[in-house]
Amino acid sequence: MPDVDVAGPDLKVRAGGCLWGKVRFTVTGPVEDPHVCRCTHCARRSGAPFQWWVGFPLAGLQWTGEGDEPTWYDTYPGKTARGLCSGCGSHLAARDYGDDSVVGILVTALDHYDTDAALTPTNLHRVAEAAPWLAQCASGPAVPESRT
Incomplete structure (x- = not known):
């Protein structure tokens, strides 16, 4: 489903899913x-030095793929659950217990995340926990694209 601007930025429908397309x-x-977020927890769980998150109203979330909904894991028991595709392992979402108003979505799970200006990060969370080489890497010379 393409992103549709229904009536302004607050009602824009954004679509996304896992790597395989099973969970949409x-x-x-x-x-x-x-x-x-540069915390140790996000880094270890994702295998990357940081993750890019955004919140949306939980009431505006609809699971649409053939797998319906991701598999939810308590990564902070009793506090936070993370939604992953049970097939390909893609990280998709997070929800905090006791807060039924917001769902966290990994921005890179959204289609067209790279062209949606509203998703530009406005904060760096947990900077003190970042890998010490991250700032140096960001300001270093350009490296040819890898095909890993």
């Missing part, structure tokens, strides 16, 4: 706190 979703509503 749409989110509608205002973008909340697009940020990069």
Whole structure:
């Protein structure tokens, strides 16, 4: 499903899904706190030095793929659950227990994330926990694209 601007940025329907396309979703509503998290937990879980998150109203989330909904794992028991595709392992979402208003979506799980200006990170969370070489790497010379 293509992204559709129904009636302004707060009602834009954004679509996304896992690497294989088994788990698909749409989110509608205002973008909340697009940020990069550099905490040890996000790094270890994702295999990357940081993750790019954004919040959306939980009421605006709809699972649409053949797998319906991701498999939810308590990564912080009793506090936070993460949604992953049970087939390909893609990280897709997070929800905090006790907060039924917002769902966290990994920005890179959204289709067209690279051209949606509303998703530009506005915060760097947990900077003190970042890999010490990250700032140096960001300002270093350009490296040819890898095909890993």
